[in-house]
Amino acid sequence: MWPFTRKPVVPVLRFSGPIGMATPLRPGLSLTSYAGAIEKAFSLSKLPAVAVVVNSPGGSPVQSNLIFNRIRQLAAEKEKRVYVFCEDVAASGGYFLAIAGDEIYADPSSIIGSIGVVSRSFGFVDLLQRLGVERRVYTAGTDKNQLDPFLPEDPGDVARLKAIQQDVHDVFIGLVKERRLGKLKGSDGELFSGAFWSAAKAADFGLIDGIADVRSKMRQMFGDTVRLKVIEPDRGGLLSRLRRAPGASGLGNGLAFADDLVSAMETRSLWSRFGI
DSSP states (O other), X not given: OOOOSSOOEEEEEEEESOBSOOBTTBOOBOHHHHHHHHHHHTTSOSSSEEEEEEEEOOBOHHHHHHHHHHHHHHHHHHTOEEEEEEEEEEETHHHHHXXXXXXXXXXXXXXXXXXXXXXXXXXXXXXXXXXXXXXXXOOSSTTTTTTOTTSOOOHHHHHHHXXXXXXXXXXXXXXXXXXXXXXXXXOHHHHTSSOEEEHHHHHHHTSSOEEOOHHHHHHHHXXXXXXXXXXXXXXXXXXXXXXXXXXXXHHHHHHHHHHHHHHHHHHHHHHHTTTO
16 A cells, blocks of 8 residues: 555556547547657656556557657656556557556457558559549659559569568567567467457467456555546647648648548558457
8 A cells, every 4th residue: 555645646648549540630649649648647646657548459650669669768767667458459559559568458358469560552453444544653763653553563562562561570579579578478470470369368478467457457556545647648629620730621621521531441440350
């Protein structure tokens, strides 16, 4: 029990949704949008703990890494221990965020893992001809038009993309091994195949430390009087985001809503991969 005259407070950061995917009307998870909240969480309380709740199917590996690094930097500077709690999904970039924790917990029905890299596209090779449309592309640089969805797939383009994916995957694998040192159980081929599992199986693999929710765990550690204070990022209201949107009237505003619709479809696609 902690001898505080006032109720002890544990700051809580919530990372919910796809990472890095954003439009003027739909802010995504990024270091830019969360930097202030992260700083505040590590300065708010005298308790040596910050709780992080993750509910994300993934997204940008760059933004995942930037948020991860900021959390670990502040944890070291402020001498705080980070406790991560996974909700519906902590997969791909969502699990990247989770490994910022010194301890990781999940709900029994959580989906964990997907330690891999994916790129999706479509091929429209014959579409323009059927529509009677002539497409004209002019480039400076022989590889500027690689992976063009209106051209036949080029094996050289695919090989270059897969090499980049492997580099990103190697970074992800290296951090998982570093952060879960001595806890992982299973072969690299199994753990880092991109597969995902239930919380119980993830615990067997050492990807998480156990089954728990944030309130119960923090009360267990700091007493029944502990308060959880969620630190919200400063995103501004809908009206202010509309005003900041490029061309915030007429056609420009229509395009902003179109972008938001596309973003919503991409978001739905990410969640649906995990049956959510």
